Ligand SMILES: Nc1ncnc2c1ncn2[C@@H]1O[C@H](COP(=O)(O)OP(=O)(O)OP(=O)(O)O)[C@@H](O)[C@H]1O
């Protein structure tokens with residue numbers, strides 16, 4: 020496995036003028052939280068107040084502090100500023116299913132303008148913000164909007180996490196094309212080895228490097244650590260390498 024550091028050293032990640040990013044993935048479960056946490060660590064090297072945001076989380080876990088989103092918890096653990104949950108995770112839906120369906124079950128209307136406004140309120144309290152999208156880029160949020168509309172409403176540069184598994188080339192191209200069609204900037208992408216049995220992973224990464232119109236910020240190895248906070252610290256070092 021060859022780390023792809025030539026295209027986008029992390030000095031570029033945090034230093035190219037962008038302090039805020041919207042992290043999307045080729046699908047759900049591809050490592051968006053791991054990468055968002057790693058980005059927070061990188062940004063924290065340059066900014067005093069960094070904060071993660073999970074605008075819409077579906078699936079709550081029981082904690083000593085009540086029902087919370089495990090993604091929001093991981094992002095908080097990697098943030099250097101603490102904000103009310105209403106700012107960093109304004110919508111938490113109990114059912115671990117697609118957000119539009121989870122919202123229906125919870126009788127919640129997901130309003131993307133409200134979420135964009137919440138991001139701006141959060142931004143007033145932080146120097147750098149990493150927003151983790153839900154699911155894949157076109158995950159439905161309601162009958163009219165998907166995650167793509169939310170990214171547009173926030174207007175942030177996008178980071179694409181490619182979960183390296185069978186089908187990822189198609190998903191990566193579709194997503195990158197959609198990002199471009201929406202007028203958003205694909206700032207970079209991360210190749211994430213989520214499947215240790217994926218055949219010819221190197222060839223897939225090389226193919227993506229040739230066809231995605233953005234720098235590869237890192238190629239993250241398969242890491243069986245389940246804790247995203249611990250794993251993201253190692254990943255951050257790779258982003259900086
Ligand atoms: N590099 C990796 N090596 C091994 N396992 C990984 C790696 N990255 C992610 N995973 C595994 O994949 C799972 C999904 O990762 P993660 O929660 O970051 O995905 P996600 O894209 O944020 O998912 P969601 O859509 O639910 O927010 C994690 O529980 C973790 O176990």
Ligand SMILES: [Mg+2]
Pocket residue numbers: 051052053090151
């Ligand atoms: Mg996540």
